[in-house]
Amino acid sequence: MIPPVIRQASNLLRRSGYTVALTGAGISTPSGIPDFRTPAAGLWSQFDPLEVASIWAFAEHPERFYRWIRPLLRRLMTAQPNAAHHVLAEMESRGALRAVITQNVDSLHQAAGSRRVLELHGHTRAATCIDCGFEQPTAPMLPALLSGALPRCPRCGGWLKPNVILYGELLPYDVLRAAQQEALACEVMLIVGSSLEVLPAADLPLLARRRGARLILINQTSTPLDDQAEVLIHDDVARALPQVWHDLAD
Ligand code: ZN
Numbered sequence: 001m002i003p004p005v006i007r008q009a010s011n012l013l014r015r016s017g018y019t020v021a022l023t024g025a026g027i028s029t030p031s032g033i034p035d036f037r038t039p040a041a042g043l044w045s046q047f048d049p050l051e052v053a054s055i056w057a058f059a060e061h062p063e064r065f066y067r068w069i070r071p072l073l074r075r076l077m078t079a080q081p082n083a084a085h086h087v088l089a090e091m092e093s094r095g096a097l098r099a100v101i102t103q104n105v106d107s108l109h110q111a112a113g114s115r116r117v118l119e120l121h122g123h124t125r126a127a128t129c130i131d132c133g134f135e136q137p138t139a140p141m142l143p144a145l146l147s148g149a150l151p152r153c154p155r156c157g158g159w160l161k162p163n164v165i166l167y168g169e170l171l172p173y174d175v176l177r178a179a180q181q182e183a184l185a186c187e188v189m190l191i192v193g194s195s196l197e198v199l200p201a202a203d204l205p206l207l208a209r210r211r212g213a214r215l216i217l218i219n220q221t222s223t224p225l226d227d228q229a230e231v232l233i234h235d236d237v238a239r240a241l242p243q244v245w246h247d248l249a250d
Contacts, residue, residue: 002247006240009216009231010247016188016214019096021088022204024103026193026219030082030238032075033106054167059130062150062159069162072106073138074146076124081112084192084237087245089113096248098186101179103194103201105164118179120171120201122164127151131158138162176200183207190216193237196223218244 013019025035051057052068081089089112091097099116100109105124109117128135134155141151141160151160165171183189183204196202196219205215205225217229218240226232233240 002243005231005233006243006247009218009233009244012188012214012216012231013096013190013244013248016186018098018186019091019188019190020098020182020186020208021091021100021190021192022102022194022201023088023100023109023192024194024196024198024201026195027082027084027102027237028079028104028106028108028193030084030236031079031106031108033079033104033108034072034075055130055169058159058161058166062161065161065166066145066150069164070146073124073142073162076106077142077146079106079108081108082238084241085109085112085114087241088192091245092116094249097190099178099182101182101201101204103198105162118175118182120165120175120179122162122172124162124164127160127162129153129156129158130161132156135163136160171200179204180207183213184211186213188214188216190218191225191229192218192241193220194223195219195221196225216244 029035052064058065085108088097088100092114099118100114101118102109103120105121107123107125124138126135127138132153132155134153145151153160184207186208189205189208191205194201209228214230215228216231218233218237220236
């Protein structure tokens, strides 16, 4: 017996000519990645974000930033995409999904095989010198970084910062613009594991709604946009999204 909300979601997706996904921390918590923007649950709990994760704090005290982000980097070395990531990748490969817009910096969508991923908050795959802009891959620096070293720019000696967007930094313009275009173009926005509290991700579903798109919202807890959703599923995304996909693919 398929739960009615699962059936409603799969029916909506079946009729959609253009579906876009929007994902947040909740899609990666089943993979063991802490929700690092939610104060109660996440990495923020021990730190004041402006003290560690703003661009000004980074320039003054990179060691604080790295002490804060080290547990995340350590988990990223072994974290694997879960069933929800895999479903989105499979939907894309079967032509049922155009893009994933994500608030996550963990690269798990790419690890699952998603190709068009718009990362609103950047990623940790590379790091950039805050003085001269020199960029290099993060992977070779990880062992030193995890053992407590602070990464210096090989060109000028400045601090290297992972390509995640900190407080006080502008979001990557081209990524934001592309995400807005997807929101305007889609017929269905499939929101997975986002509490929709952080801008600009919280605005994208409203942008889609204004153009007549329908929202499917799958999240463990309630969000400010629950009443805007045509289909609302409060459940573990790694369980609910595969149910929707199996019902759709049958
Ligand atoms: Zn430099």
